[in-house]
Every structure is written in structure tokens, then in C-alpha cells.
Amino acid sequence: MHVLGAGSMGCLWAAALTRAGTETRLLLRPGSAKLAACQQGKVVLRVDGCRGSKGNETTATTVHAEALTAGQEADVDQVLVVTKAYSAMNALEMLAPRLKREAVIVVLSNGALALHEQIVRATCLSHVRLVLGITTHGVWSRGPFEIVHAGWGQTRFGTLSVKDTESSDWYRSVLQRLETAGLGAVDEGSNIERCLWLKLAANAAINPLTALEEKPNGFILSCLEARAKVSQICSEVAEVAGALQRNSEQDAQVAKLSGLDLEEFVFQTAQETAENRSSMLQDVAAGRLTEIDYLNGWIASKAKELGMGSGLNAHVTALMKEKEAAMSARKA
Numbered sequence: 001m002h003v004l005g006a007g008s009m010g011c012l013w014a015a016a017l018t019r020a021g022t023e024t025r026l027l028l029r030p031g032s033a034k035l036a037a038c039q040q041g042k043v044v045l046r047v048d049g050c051r052g053s054k055g056n057e058t059t060a061t062t063v064h065a066e067a068l069t070a071g072q073e074a075d076v077d078q079v080l081v082v083t084k085a086y087s088a089m090n091a092l093e094m095l096a097p098r099l100k101r102e103a104v105i106v107v108l109s110n111g112a113l114a115l116h117e118q119i120v121r122a123t124c125l126s127h128v129r130l131v132l133g134i135t136t137h138g139v140w141s142r143g144p145f146e147i148v149h150a151g152w153g154q155t156r157f158g159t160l161s162v163k164d165t166e167s168s169d170w171y172r173s174v175l176q177r178l179e180t181a182g183l184g185a186v187d188e189g190s191n192i193e194r195c196l197w198l199k200l201a202a203n204a205a206i207n208p209l210t211a212l213e214e215k216p217n218g219f220i221l222s223c224l225e226a227r228a229k230v231s232q233i234c235s236e237v238a239e240v241a242g243a244l245q246r247n248s249e250q251d252a253q254v255a256k257l258s259g260l261d262l263e264e265f266v267f268q269t270a271q272e273t274a275e276n277r278s279s280m281l282q283d284v285a286a287g288r289l290t291e292i293d294y295l296n297g298w299i300a301s302k303a304k305e306l307g308m309g310s311g312l313n314a315h316v317t318a319l320m321k322e323k324e325a326a327m328s329a330r331k332a
């Protein structure tokens with residue numbers, strides 16, 4: 001399995017898959033410092049463990065690594081996408097010639113619903129199969145290839161295509177591989193759509209609200225004003241989910257999601273990850289781009305397409321873009 005993205009989540013998965021006996025290759029940006037740090041096509045990944053693995057010990061795993069190049073030979077069967085959402089499409093377009101016919105792309109990045117839409121539209125990726133996933137594991141990087149697995153979360157996979165995909169051999173085989181990695185992966189089948197909307201709500205609420213205030217995730221539980229914003233964001237997400245559902249042929253799982261269902265999941269996630277800094281807070285603090293366009297920005301653009309007018313998701317997107325620009329100017 002190829003792993004696209006050598007950030008904290010990519011390293012966690014690459015190490016776990018390798019330890020489980022899956023032949024794994026970490027794909028690294030050509031010219032990057034991370035690629036330069038590899039020796040003879042290998043790199044040592046250090047993971048400080050957490051509950052669910054073996055105590056708090058550090059594991060060191062040697063993983064194969066290679067440059068993400070646009071080779072002509074179709075040699076990639078399965079790829080796990082754990083890059084930042086805004087890098088995923090460029091990387092996948094570059095990898096496209098190397099993807100075998102009916103190769104499987106597993107998208108585990110934040111903003112998987114927005115990415116799914118882009119992948120389905122990309123003609124160079126029309127020959128692939130798609131599995132989508134969500135994860136709430138708390139991970140952060142202590143340095144290149146050194147990560148801290150700070151909180152055990154949920155990881156769920158499934159497919160948005162027709163039901164019989166779930167019982168097909170390719171789906172079973174990729175799911176089995178992901179399950180053996182020992183990160184608590186659960187097969188949700190077509191129920192993944194519901195999980196994806198719940199996770200999108202969690203990211204759309206927790207990430208920008210904590211990044212704007214520069215506070216850990218628990219902030220949204222303790223601040224009354226933030227709680228009211230969470231409700232508003234969730235009700236807009238539920239409205240968009242319901243409207244898209246009515247326009248599509250999928251079955252009725254998502255239509256049943258109310259703003260309150262989403263809110264409950266957001267607060268539960270904030271509770272489970274109260275001490276963590278959201279990925280968006282980590283990104284702005286480091287002067288990096290954020291995933292706002294794939295989260296609140298995507299919701300706002302869908303709301304606009306559906307004639308729903310602009311709401312708090314659009315406002316939060318604008319505020320985050322200002323913050324992103326200010327922080328990156330400060331770092332420059």
C-alpha cells in the first residue's frame with residue numbers, strides 16, 4: 001500500500017501498516033527535506049504510543065519511502081491519502097499514470113466529501129475505485145518522522161457507491177488490510193456517508209473556532225459563545241446535507257441527520273480530544289495553509305449553489321483566511 005502524505009497521520013499509518021506486515025511505501029514530495037533524509041529508500045518512523053497501542057512506549061519502524069513521481073508504469077494498487085486536503089488533488093493527478101486499472105484510493109484526509117467530489121470529476125482518475133474514511137485519532141509531529149499519538153480516536157471506512165461494492169473482493173481485501181494495522185478501523189460500508197457528514201461537522205466547528213481563538217479543542221465546550229456558534233455551524237451543515245441528499249439517489253441515511261445529531265458528535269469529539277490542538281490551529285501556528293476551503297468553505301459554496309444564502313460557515317471561512325494570511329506574513 002502506498003501512503004500519500006508524510007505528516008503525522010501519514011507516518012502513524014505507514015508505521016502501523018508496516019508493523020502489521022503490509023508492504024508499505026511512503027510517498028514523499030520530490031526535492032523535500034523529508035525525501036533527502038531517507039537512506040537507501042528507507043526511513044525510520046518514531047511513534048510515541050498511546051492508549052490502545054502498547055502503553056506509552058516509543059516504537060521505531062523502518063518504512064520504505066520513495067519520491068512521488070509521475071512514472072509511466074502502472075505499479076500502484078492501493079493508495080491511502082492522508083495529505084492535507086489542498087495537496088491531495090495535485091498529488092493524485094501526478095500519481096494517476098502509476099495507478100493500475102481499478103486501483104483503490106482510500107481518502108482519509110479531512111474534507112473527504114469535498115475531495116470525493118473533485119476525484120470523481122477528474123478524468124485522469126476515472127479508472128480508480130474509491131474508499132472514504134474518517135479518523136479522530138489525535139496525532140502531532142514532534143519533528144520530521146517523529147510523531148506523538150496523543151489520543152486514541154475512531155477510524156471508519158466505507159464507500160459511497162452502490163451497496164454490493166461492500167461485498168466485493170477488492171473492498172474486503174483493502175478493508176482487511178486497513179483493519180490489520182491495529183488502529184481500530186471499523187468497516188461502515190455505505191453508512192460511511194453519515195460518518196463523513198458527522199466528521200465534517202466536527203472539523204467545521206472545532207477547527208476554525210479553536211484556530212481563531214488559539215485554544216485547545218476543549219475550548220468549544222467551556223465558552224458559551226463558541227457553543228452557540230457550534231449550533232449554528234451544525235444546523236447549516238445539516239441543511240446542506242439534507243438538500244444534497246434530496247438531490248441524489250443515495251439512500252436515506254444522511255437525510256435523517258439533524259443539526260442536533262451533528263452537534264452531539266461535535267461535543268463528544270471535543271470532549272475526547274479536549275487537550276489536543278486541532279490540525280487547523282497547528283497549521284496556522286506554523287504559518288501553513290489551512291484546510292478551510294475543504295471544510296466550512298465547501299459547506300458555504302454548497303449552500304450558495306443550493307440557493308441557501310451565506311451563513312456562519314461563509315463568515316468563519318473569511319475570518320480564517322484573514323488569520324491564515326496574517327500568520328503566514330508573521331512567519332515569513
Ligand code: KPL
Pocket residue numbers: 110135136138202203206207217269273276277278279280
Ligand atoms: O480531526 C480533527 C482535527 O484537528 O483536524 C479533530 C477531530 C478536530 C481533532 O483535533
